[in-house]
Amino acid sequence: MNEISMTVNGETVSHTVEARTLLVTYIRDHLKLTGTHIGCDTSQCGACVINFNGKAVKSCTMLAVQADGAEITTIEGIAAGDQLHPVQAAFKEHHGLQCGFCTPGMIIAAVDMINRYGNTLDEATIRSELEGNICRCTGYQNIVKSIKAAADEMTGSSMSDQSSTSSAS
């Protein structure tokens, strides 16, 4: 058994786990944070994507012990109280989900890609960046639309705005 400790959604957590425990199992079964989903057994679907030390990774393809000392953010940790994260709000607004199973992974992946690309994130990039997240309901159209809208809002550029955003302070 291994003693592990990490920061999850801003809180320090410590547990004793078997070395073979997957990080996703730790998050769901030990921490009871069941927003992170397990959609496959083959590391392909992306429903388990979390933010690990600032990067989106598949929590089903990592051991919990590997995350000892890490900073983790799951879907439960991105809203500010009752205030949805802009990406969550955009998924709601643009109907970026149907059954919702893939949504936690989609949203964490979306936040990660917006962080990396900022206002250069265009539709083609969003589509190629969604390579690791599978959705079987939406056909991706509204997911792409949601991410684009969130990126525009978060980076202060708007595709529908005719006037360029003011940078005056």
Next chain:
Amino acid sequence: MFHLTYHRPTSVEDAVHFFTNGADAKFLAGGQTLLPTMKQRLAAPSDVIDLRHISALMGIGSTEEQLTIGAAVTHAEVAASQQVKQTLPALAELAAHIGDPHVRHMGTLGGSIANNDPAADYPAAALALAATIHTNSRTIAAEDFFTGLFETDLQEGELITKVDFKIPTKAAYAKFANPASRYAMAGVFVARYADEHVIVAVTGAGSDGVFRHRDMEAALSDDWSVEALTPTSMNESDLLSDIHGSAAYRANLVKVMAQKAMKTMI
């Protein structure tokens, strides 16, 4: 997954020490192949040695002749590195299209070449860029390193520390990715050097893993043009044939990808 003992060394020496003392140990780099394999119980190591906390395996450096990348550098880091983009943009581009973003955040150069998956991208770059693979005990030329499907010249407990890639005057990589897995069904890395000799390395298609396409190399060394590839051919009996594509299909794909790579350079 079966029981295992986890180790987190901070030096190459300690990593090798843990390996030697384990009954059936495995090095764990990014884990993007090893962990799925363990989840399926196709691998059941007694000891897993995490390589993500060894500073000697990190870092990217370059001279005029070569680019050196630490074995534990991730695909995402290679893809985003200004140094790689400037000295060897084709390699940054290759790294940017391995797997998916989440895999690229974890997967490493050392892990990829040590695994030598016949459809992995890095082996093609290592061959075409005449790489030198450094381990804890020796250096191995890429030419001698890849010995077959999932087979390399690495000995038990030998650990890759870094890889030197020769800097060509021109290079490009084109791959046709399997639409589901994103692994290469044919990936062709073409590199041309100052003395005008050309190396063409092919991944995803060979029944024995990555290989050099000597016919294309001769044609392009002689005549640096897309058209020079037209008369080249490939022995289909040396190619993979599976549910994703027949050997004949792959033979054609290899040529198309080589042409695609050439078109980006001319």
